[in-house]
Amino acid sequence: MSGPEVLIPLIFFGCVFGIVYLFVTARNKERLALIEKGADASIFYSSKDKKMTPVWKVFILNLSLLLMGIGVGIFIAGILHLSIGVDEDIAYPGTIFLMAGVGLFTGFNMTKNLNK
Numbered sequence: 001m002s003g004p005e006v007l008i009p010l011i012f013f014g015c016v017f018g019i020v021y022l023f024v025t026a027r028n029k030e031r032l033a034l035i036e037k038g039a040d041a042s043i044f045y046s047s048k049d050k051k052m053t054p055v056w057k058v059f060i061l062n063l064s065l066l067l068m069g070i071g072v073g074i075f076i077a078g079i080l081h082l083s084i085g086v087d088e089d090i091a092y093p094g095t096i097f098l099m100a101g102v103g104l105f106t107g108f109n110m111t112k113n114l115n116k
Contacts, residue, residue: 066100
């Protein structure tokens with residue numbers, strides 16, 4: 001590799017490093033300012049008494065709804081293609097992405113309800 005192709009990974013990793021560095025230094029400055037003011041340090045630690053839904057349940061829920069959305073999208077695309085005559089190149093990607101998005105949106109709303 002020579003030329004401008006070398007710059008792309010360098011710029012990417014430089015951006016990631018810059019974002020992480022700014023996040024860490026800003027967090028450190030914020031904590032130091034709170035400590036100087038005499039604020040309680042317990043705000044930095046999460047309490048265990050909060051009822052949180054396990055990550056694996058959220059992942060399984062969203063994955064299952066995504067896969068169901070893709071399956072329903074393929075089914076609806078087949079119906080659109082065979083009965084209405086919609087072009088196959090338009091029907092399949094359009095309905096698959098639409099129904100996958102509907103599945104993920106439904107999973108997001110169901111996840112919000114799990115935490116309540």
